[in-house]
Amino acid sequence: MPGDTLPEIDFMSNTILVGAQWGDEGKGKIIDVLTKGADVVVRTQGGNNAGHTVFIGRQKYVLHLVPSGILRRGKTCVIGNGVVVDPVGLVEEIKGLRKLGVTVDGNLFLSETAHVVFPYHRELDAQREVIKGLNKIGTTKRGIGPAYGDKAARTGLRVIDLVTPEKFKRQLEAKIKENNSILRALGAKPLSFKEVHRAYRAAGDYLKPFVANTVVLLHEAMDRGKDILFEGAQGTFLDIDHGTYPFVTSSNTTAGGACTGSGIPPHRMDRVVGVMKAYTTRVGEGPLPTESAEIADMLHAMGREFGATTGRARRCGWFDSVASRHATMVNGIDALAITNIDGLDTVETIRVCIGYRDGRKRYDYVPNDIEVLSRCEPVYAEFAGWRAPTHRARTWKQLPPKARSYLNAIADLTGAKVGIASVGPGRDQTIFV
Ligand code: GDP
Ligand code: IMO
Ligand code: MG
Secondary structure, eight states, rough: TTTTOOOOOOOOOSSSEEEESSOOSSSHHHHHHHTTOOEEEEOOOOOTTOOEEEETEEEEEESSSOOGGSSSSOOEEEOTSSEEEEEHHHHHHHHHHHHHHHHOTTEEEETTEEEEOOOOHHHHHHHHHHHHGGOOOOOOSSSSHHHHHHTTTOOOOHHHHHHHHHHHHHHHHHHHHHHHHHHTTTTOOOHHHHHHHHHHHHHHHHHGGEEEEHHHHHHHHHHHHEEEEEESOOOGGGGGTSSTSSSSSSSSSSTHHHHTTTTTGGGGOOEEEEEEEEEEEOOOOOOTTTOOHHHHHHHHHOOOOBBBTTTOOOEOOOEHHHHHHHHHHHHHHHHEEOGGGGTTTTTEEEEEEEEEEEHHHTEEOOOOOHHHHOOOEEEEEEEEESSSSOOOOOOOOGGHHHHHHHHHHHHHHHHHHEEEEEEETTTTTTEEE
16 A cells, blocks of 8 residues: 555554544544554444444545454454444444455454443434423433443353353343343334344354453463554543533443453553544534534535444534543543544644633633533634645654644644654554654
């Protein structure tokens, strides 16, 4: 691939890559690029609510559960214990990849202890959103919240159960019974045990060859000196602890989640890369202080910023350095990968949020009270746009000077250095700084 080079900075050893905003920062693209220098790529949280887009040439791949590293031959990919897995969805994803000629045999592994997402989780997800009405979260309706809920309540079923047929049958029967009574009470249609059992048994059989003790597998890989790349899903402000609760997902999307979701201890992690767009997007409900119709209309008119999982139009806004500074703090970001720089190519004056104002009170951090955050008005600094195409730039010097100033300014405000600048979805449209 032209331009398919690796950076001078050592991005490898064990690297955690996290979304530093509200998800969809371009993690899939950056993971694909960095996988070149890694041996193992691991997903550690989330489920098929994630949609990670990778372009290789003209071919577009959207990964939901399978790590984006699968697209490079010879790399080991692991779906770790912290992920919630919809087995039927995963089978479809694997079949889709096989159809496109991607190798999965012998290089894709699924944790025995990952929790399983069932149709009642999806149904409950949808019903809870209806009940919430105007206060809905705007979930992906993939059953993620209810599945993590079962995990926390210690009533979930795991992959190891799915692939143990006799036990699984008994467990599923009880779970369907329990959940059907809840669904009936909510006025929703109960599920057929027979149908769910048939579909999940078939998926279990298909997935069995991939199932492994991934904690042991990862530690053995480390003992052999292999480098691991941890592929975060969602983003910092969707984190169950550090996000804009309750408008969040149900897992730890921040760097700590990579440890608990894989079984790799913190002291074995070497660095954290934070991926962020040169502006901000969010899909679903909840506060987005810098939201701007102007930038949303511009990006949507370019056919950009439609969700990779649900197809929903993403909400868009200016870069928010209050938020990105917070992301650096909670993740310990060493280097930034700034994507979608080309999205700002035509903007005359670019705004960057440098503080929030709620009446007379000014914040230089993200307030925890969701009502306060929703009321906050951004305080902006302005930067002259570069008004030139950037998608052909392949070195830092080839970027327009005003683009470089902008990137340096947002990195300074964020408190981390720029490691990667991305000017298009392609592998080659990546600048190592
Ligand atoms: P993820 O969930 O973080 O992996 O991000 P998504 O794949 O959901 O959304 C990011 C979108 O931006 C995808 O369509 C990518 O192909 C695209 N993308 C990533 N980096 C760039 C970039 O630098 N420029 C452009 N134009 N598109 C990019
Ligand atoms: P990637 O990995 C963007 C959002 C949903 C909703 C909230 C809760 O592609 O960046 P959930 O279905 O998880 O219960 O929804 O989180 N959300 C995402 N937004 N990117 C994602 O993943 C997301 N995964 C969940 O839109 O607001
Ligand atoms: Mg996405």
